[in-house]
Amino acid sequence: MLDDFFIRALLAGLGVAIVTGPLGCFVIWRRLSYFGDTLAHSALLGVTLAYTMEFNIAFSVFIISSLIALILIQLQKRTNLPGDALLGLLAHSSLAVGLVVISFLTFIRFDIMGLLFGDILAVTVDDLLIIWIGGPLILLVLKLIWKPLFASTVNYELAEAEGLNPDRAKAIFTILMAGIIAISIKMVGLLLITGMLIIPAAMARNISDSPQKMVVYSIIGGVLSVILGLFSSLEFNTSSGPSIIAAALFLFILSLLNIKQSIKLKN
Amino acid sequence: MSTNQNILVKLKEAGFRINNKWLVKGVTLQIEKGKIVTLIGPNGSGKSTTAKIALGIYKKIDGEVEKYTNKVGYVPQKISIDWTLPLRVNDFMTLTENLKAEAINEALSLTGVIHLKDKNLGDLSGGEFQRVLLARAISKKPELLVLDEPVQGVDFTGEIALYELIKKISDELNCGILLISHDLHTVMSATDHVVCLNGHVCCSGTPIDVAKNNEYKALFGEQASQILTRYEHRHDHIHTNEGEIKKN
Numbered sequence: 059m060l061d062d063f064f065i066r067a068l069l070a071g072l073g074v075a076i077v078t079g080p081l082g083c084f085v086i087w088r089r090l091s092y093f094g095d096t097l098a099h100s101a102l103l104g105v106t107l108a109y110t111m112e113f114n115i116a117f118s119v120f121i122i123s124s125l126i127a128l129i130l131i132q133l134q135k136r137t138n139l140p141g142d143a144l145l146g147l148l149a150h151s152s153l154a155v156g157l158v159v160i161s162f163l164t165f166i167r168f169d170i171m172g173l174l175f176g177d178i179l180a181v182t183v184d185d186l187l188i189i190w191i192g193g194p195l196i197l198l199v200l201k202l203i204w205k206p207l208f209a210s211t212v213n214y215e216l217a218e219a220e221g222l223n224p225d226r227a228k229a230i231f232t233i234l235m236a237g238i239i240a241i242s243i244k245m246v247g248l249l250l251i252t253g254m255l256i257i258p259a260a261m262a263r264n265i266s267d268s269p270q271k272m273v274v275y276s277i278i279g280g281v282l283s284v285i286l287g288l289f290s291s292l293e294f295n296t297s298s299g300p301s302i303i304a305a306a307l308f309l310f311i312l313s314l315l316n317i318k319q320s321i322k323l324k325n
Numbered sequence: 326m327s328t329n330q331n332i333l334v335k336l337k338e339a340g341f342r343i344n345n346k347w348l349v350k351g352v353t354l355q356i357e358k359g360k361i362v363t364l365i366g367p368n369g370s371g372k373s374t375t376a377k378i379a380l381g382i383y384k385k386i387d388g389e390v391e392k393y394t395n396k397v398g399y400v401p402q403k404i405s406i407d408w409t410l411p412l413r414v415n416d417f418m419t420l421t422e423n424l425k426a427e428a429i430n431e432a433l434s435l436t437g438v439i440h441l442k443d444k445n446l447g448d449l450s451g452g453e454f455q456r457v458l459l460a461r462a463i464s465k466k467p468e469l470l471v472l473d474e475p476v477q478g479v480d481f482t483g484e485i486a487l488y489e490l491i492k493k494i495s496d497e498l499n500c501g502i503l504l505i506s507h508d509l510h511t512v513m514s515a516t517d518h519v520v521c522l523n524g525h526v527c528c529s530g531t532p533i534d535v536a537k538n539n540e541y542k543a544l545f546g547e548q549a550s551q552i553l554t555r556y557e558h559r560h561d562h563i564h565t566n567e568g569e570i571k572k573n
Binding site for chain 1: 377380381382395397398399401404405406407409410411412413416417420421422423445471
């Protein structure tokens with residue numbers, strides 16, 4: 059069964075969607091969309107490193123993304139630049155450095171398009187292993203830090219005052235973000251990963267009235283997007299990563315109908 | 326003051342500064358089980374800062390803080406919640422601790438907002454939200470309650486009822502309370518120990534002691550001092566907004 063490239067792609071996509079669902083909710087709640095983008099951009103550097111050192115790609119992307127997150131935290135402490143400027147600085151400089159390094163590596167042929175937009179149809183059994191071991195691990199850790207992370211998302215001082223240690227939860231969450239980017243880069247590519255995090259969660263926000271519901275709907279939305287996107291890419295012969303994101307967008311637009319109705323009901 | 330085991334938090338010459346500007350300094354106080362300590366003082370005198378020092382929210386402080394409990398309930402003065410979060414009152418109640426449904430219902434009933442249980446937090450009025458905040462803080466049966474102007478925005482009759490509730494909680498749960506309030510009447514009638522702040526501790530003691538203190542008089546005026554000393558009689562009527570008097 060795993061011999062079929064399409065089944066592999068489907069399994070990879072579903073594995074990623076189940077993890078991006080809950081993480082994406084936190085990305086929206088904590089306003090981290092640009093942070094996710096920055097980590098994703100820095101992933102290119104991780105990929106080039108993997109090729110030069112003959113490392114595992116997911117592992118090297120994880121290391122580089124975590125490193126960039128650390129640098130960001132240090133820069134936030136030591137400079138007077140606003141957060142979004144620092145994010146832009148890191149995102150584009152790490153992308154640029156990654157591209158420069160690539161042009162030095164003339165002896166390797168890079169599939170740049172695949173890196174930027176994903177190549178889910180080229181997923182190997184090894185990739186599947188990484189996704190289906192790494193993914194549940196990320197979810198497990200997220201479950202463990204849920205209370206302090208969620209409480210400090212609602213209000214930092216309450217969480218701190220009532221002894222939940224929000225700083226530790228935040229640091230762990232950053233590592234989880236690096237983790238999901240590492241395992242999903244092959245699927246949707248570094249330009250579209252944040253879309254996979256945000257769009258299903260944004261869709262879920264439109265139709266839920268409690269945090270738990272939003273997480274569940276976000277997972278369902280992601281899973282549907284993967285199925286819808288992959289099958290339509292097969293049907294219409296479109297590139298698979300962008301098709302998945304487009305399917306997510308389609309679901310988001312559908313969810314807008316729900317908002318209109320609830321506003322009508324209120325009036 | 327009695328010692329050791331009853332002490333929940335102890336501040337010794339504690340102070341906090343940002344960019345070399347002192348928000349408050351030299352605060353010494355302790356909160357014990359079953360006792361209500363009240364901070365009073367003008368705006369900007371460091372009341373909320375002192376509360377945050379006691380709670381351990383501020384880390385780089387001068388002096389010492391010793392905290393002997395982790396069962397804390399906190400009602401902050403200002404709370405900015407991001408309303409993009411889908412959050413109902415019921416979800417908010419279990420924010421920092423998992424509670425049984427009965428505990429949630431009990432706390433919400435005590436502060437008179439049980440009917441709002443399934444409402445979205447963003448749809449509450451200021452006073453309603455304040456009551457939910459208080460319910461959340463007491464629902465986990467804390468050993469230490471820190472209440473920073475807990476009744477702001479609550480209607481007048483509600484205010485009295487909530488202060489009575491706070492007093493009752495302190496007795497029933499035997500928890501220590503650090504209260505910040507502007508309402509001298511209410512404060513003085515229920516408080517065991519008053520600390521008057523003005524960037525530093527200008528005086529402290531029982532309500533009567535503080536009322537007689539000259540620094541306190543200078544800060545709040547002669548009239549405020551009279552409020553305290555004659556706070557033996559109980560109001561049997563309410564002054565409405567229109568200036569009428571209503572019997573209770």
